[in-house]
Amino acid sequence: MIDVVVLFFLLGVFARLAQSDLRLPEALYETLSIYLLLAIGLKGGIELSKQPVAELAPQVAAGMALGFVIPLALFPVARSLRLGAADAAALVAHYGSVSVVTFAVATAALARQGIPYESHAALWVAVMEAPGLVAGILLARWAVRPESGADRVPTRWGTLVHDVMLGKSVLLLMGGLAIGAVAGEAGTAPIKAVFIDPFKGVLALFLLELGLVAGARLAEMKRYGLAVLVIGLGAPPVLGLAGAGVGLALGLSTGGVALFATLAASASYIAAPTAMRIAVPQANAALSITAALGITFPFNLVLGIPLYIKLAQVLTA
Amino acid sequence: MKIIKHSKTLLVVVAEAVLERDLVRDVRARGAQVWTVAEVHGAAREGVREGAWEADRTIELKVICDPSLADDIAAHVLSAYARDFSVVIYFSEVAVLRPDRF
Numbered sequence: 001m002i003d004v005v006v007l008f009f010l011l012g013v014f015a016r017l018a019q020s021d022l023r024l025p026e027a028l029y030e031t032l033s034i035y036l037l038l039a040i041g042l043k044g045g046i047e048l049s050k051q052p053v054a055e056l057a058p059q060v061a062a063g064m065a066l067g068f069v070i071p072l073a074l075f076p077v078a079r080s081l082r083l084g085a086a087d088a089a090a091l092v093a094h095y096g097s098v099s100v101v102t103f104a105v106a107t108a109a110l111a112r113q114g115i116p117y118e119s120h121a122a123l124w125v126a127v128m129e130a131p132g133l134v135a136g137i138l139l140a141r142w143a144v145r146p147e148s149g150a151d152r153v154p155t156r157w158g159t160l161v162h163d164v165m166l167g168k169s170v171l172l173l174m175g176g177l178a179i180g181a182v183a184g185e186a187g188t189a190p191i192k193a194v195f196i197d198p199f200k201g202v203l204a205l206f207l208l209e210l211g212l213v214a215g216a217r218l219a220e221m222k223r224y225g226l227a228v229l230v231i232g233l234g235a236p237p238v239l240g241l242a243g244a245g246v247g248l249a250l251g252l253s254t255g256g257v258a259l260f261a262t263l264a265a266s267a268s269y270i271a272a273p274t275a276m277r278i279a280v281p282q283a284n285a286a287l288s289i290t291a292a293l294g295i296t297f298p299f300n301l302v303l304g305i306p307l308y309i310k311l312a313q314v315l316t317a
Numbered sequence: 318m319k320i321i322k323h324s325k326t327l328l329v330v331v332a333e334a335v336l337e338r339d340l341v342r343d344v345r346a347r348g349a350q351v352w353t354v355a356e357v358h359g360a361a362r363e364g365v366r367e368g369a370w371e372a373d374r375t376i377e378l379k380v381i382c383d384p385s386l387a388d389d390i391a392a393h394v395l396s397a398y399a400r401d402f403s404v405v406i407y408f409s410e411v412a413v414l415r416p417d418r419f
Contacts, residue, residue: 277372
């Protein structure tokens with residue numbers, strides 16, 4: 001059975017494709033995304049308070065390494081599909097980074113099926129956001145030749161590090177983790193009714209909005225040709241398999257392996273577009289967003305996540 | 318009280334929201350004292366920007382200043398950003414009451 005939150009997403013896509021006048025106010029989108037990031041962080045932080053943090057170092061290191069390697073592996077594939085160097089570098093950076101909402105839907109699916117997972121998993125999301133972006137920027141620096149006569153514009157690493165590390169998604173995830181870890185189960189009990197219990201309902205509403213946005217991208221798909229479709233549909237299962245392998249090597253639970261696979265297979269559409277716009281401005285932003293949000297995100301929601309959970313069950317059986 | 322009007326230039330730069338910080342920095346560095354930023358949505362040659370989520374936002378930066386400064390800012394925006402980013406720039410003449418504020 002398809003998860004109820006995914007049905008909200010499909011409703012949004014349908015509304016958009018059917019040219020309904022349904023729009024969620026932008027302020028609501030902003031509020032919901034802040035809520036989700038904080039709630040995911042808090043939930044992970046509460047669990048973090050119960051265990052020694054040093055033991056998590058291998059998971060953190062493996063997650064970051066995976067995020068960094070994914071763009072390097074995908075780049076030649078994107079180039080072979082006749083994407084320009086800048087477009088290819090920006091696109092693969094989206095896949096190296098992660099989608100928080102895809103992660104949230106995967107945790108909801110695991111919870112519904114009664115499959116336990118490492119409850120500090122939000123920490124993986126927080127640390128896997130940035131390495132893929134760095135890899136994408138390095139690829140662009142290496143592969144994109146400056147136009148003849150033009151000086152190579154220096155990458156403003158200071159600004160980029162600031163934007164990624166203190167950008168809304170990492171700040172709220174890490175902030176939530178820290179607050180949850182400091183306050184613990186007892187300390188967060190008074191805010192549980194807002195941040196923990198209604199989580200899935202808020203996720204459903206957010207997915208309705210994302211369905212509207214993704215629906216608009218879906219309609220643009222034919223503008224960008226086969227390459228976007230091949231990467232958008234082909235990358236997630238392969239990356240998911242790689243993520244599951246890493247999760248297995250780390251000795252994670254079945255749910256943990258499924259989440260690692262989901263994170264590897266997901267593509268960022270919040271942090272990555274903004275970061276890549278600044279770092280690789282000559283790349284076509286709409287191309288990356290169409291692949292990440294218009295194709296990969298719906299694929300993961302509807303087919304990918306059930307697939308990664310099944311894969312994790314087979315691998316850990 | 319008698320109203321005395323003074324002529325200034327209103328420079329409007331419509332650009333991707335990701336440029337807001339850089340644009341404001343550049344405008345201030347060139348000596349503009351009065352500027353406002355508003356979020357807008359619409360379309361240009363590069364396509365429709367609905368402002369539905371982070372990467373799809375557009376801003377409108379308005380600067381009121383002397384005509385020469387407006388030219389200077391516009392030339393800079395054109396050379397620094399217009400190649401890679403969707404940017405619309407236009408000028409109009411406006412009347413202000415206290416010219417020393419601009």
